[in-house]
Amino acid sequence: MRQAFYDRLEQIARSDKNLYILTANLGFRFLDRIRSTCSEQFLDVGVAEANMISLAAGMSTCGKNVYCYSIIPFLTMRAYEQVRVDVCYHGLKVKLVGMGAGFTYGLEGFTHFGIEDLALMRALPELHIVAPDTVENAVKVAELSYSHPFPLYIRLGRAGVHSPDAQPSIRRIGEASVVREGRHLAIIATGNMVPVCDVVAGQLARDGIAATLVNMHTIRPFDSEMVRRCAAEHPIIVTAEEHSITGGLGSAVAEVLAEAPYTGRFARIGIPEKLDTVIGHADYLWDHYGLSAQKIYSRLMKMLKQESEGAAHVLQS
Amino acid sequence: MEVDCERLVALAKKVRLHTLDIVCRTRCPHIGPAFSCIELLVSLYFNTLKTCPEHPEDPERDRFIFSKGHACPALYSVLFERGFISRERMQGFAVNGGTMQQHPDYNLGCGIEFSTGSLGHGLSVGAGMAYALKKDNSPARVFVMLSDGELNEGSTWEAVLFAAHHKLNNLVLIIDYNRMQALGFTHDTLQLDPLAAKFEAFNWAPQTIDGHNFQAILSSLDLASREDSKPSVVIAETVKGKGVSFMENNLQWHYDCPNSDQYALACGEIE
Structure with missing residues (x-):
């Protein structure tokens, strides 16, 4: 995903000398190409994330279109106050490209997990947030980000996942896309969880259950209208994200539903606030924390069963 | 270099009085750190900086970042004297319904090149500006003023490394070295000396x-502007509360505002 993102960005950079890519000393191999073909626009600032964000802000005031790259927690947390003041308060169109959504870094462990970033970044005024789910959508985000008129946080995730028809589904930042439609329940997912939930929806379909799947790739500005549409048409809404259960997509959807108001059933699927001591690759951790397709499928089936039993109970009484 | 220092001395007196006035009118803090940098600010805005209120967006203007934003009554007074801030705008300083908060705000315009208030950002932002301007072969220079307390911040030293590595000779750092920070003397908080040697070791x-x-001041800024391969730092030995005897080197005036008797005394001493 990140390779495709940067390959597209490299093409754009070659035609615009004002585009700069800053990295806090990360990106071995996959930044090689952009580093060699656009060497005057590539800047490794060293292991200094806070300085990188302020540098980018200063460069931006002088007319540069700046992308900053690091691993999610270092980019979003180490430099959070610089993002808040230097980028967001000034409304500068700096792009923050974070790698490693959720458990992407697997065995590298806790320090490298991006599991609280959406909560943090969602609280910042002005900042837009987008989380592509596939290689094709990451390329599309590279294109859309170039002239995006707000500060933008781009949350990159798992490598090698492609869109079904090898075409991007993201049309516009801020406009959620519908992957499939069904009447029994709606799944609203973001980033890595979109392809996983598509598998889940396929399994449900084989059981005769029709699910709507929404790709909520943009977390800010939030497509509240899409959530209200889901609420109007579905008795069950579930969110799925590779992020803490607190403060991310699930919270954003809950805020809309609470004000809608929504009388159906709602559940958030995400990472618990407190992690266990267990380690593993991302797939292993997904399964451990209930984010694998199989675990999500089982949880949804249980919910659906409870709902139908509840409905039968209401009918009997 | 031939400069009319008498004119600058007169201006400094005016700015110091104006600073005292707006501090007393609004009961705002930080008169001590404001008074320590008044000669530095007057030198910049009335001699060194190539910028003017008629063309505040000129891409080739020199940039100035006032990183020690808490001392903004001094900056505002200089910007007012220089014509960047209107008298009407000044009325909105530190009052309900006004627009000028107690830290400089870029969104106001008025010649304020960057919002500050959180310490330790200014040098990094200035280095970013200097880097971008150098890439464009711009003649513009970037001046950043830091308090000594900001040298406690790790991000400042990240920027120190960066600026030297990239030979940002269009970047001039001015340290208002009044040797007092929020809870006492710098040498009791985190010893900064030998300060010049530190910068020398970092290739500044x-x-x-x-x-x-x-x-x-003027000679040092002139020399700094002619540096051909390194960023420059002017370590300005200053006195917190400079110009009013009972405020000098007294931490109280990092926080307090003079009462009417003290105001009269201060006016007398400044004049």
């Missing part, structure tokens, strides 16, 4: 001067 071109002497 340091100068240490009397930060209240116009001839010294």
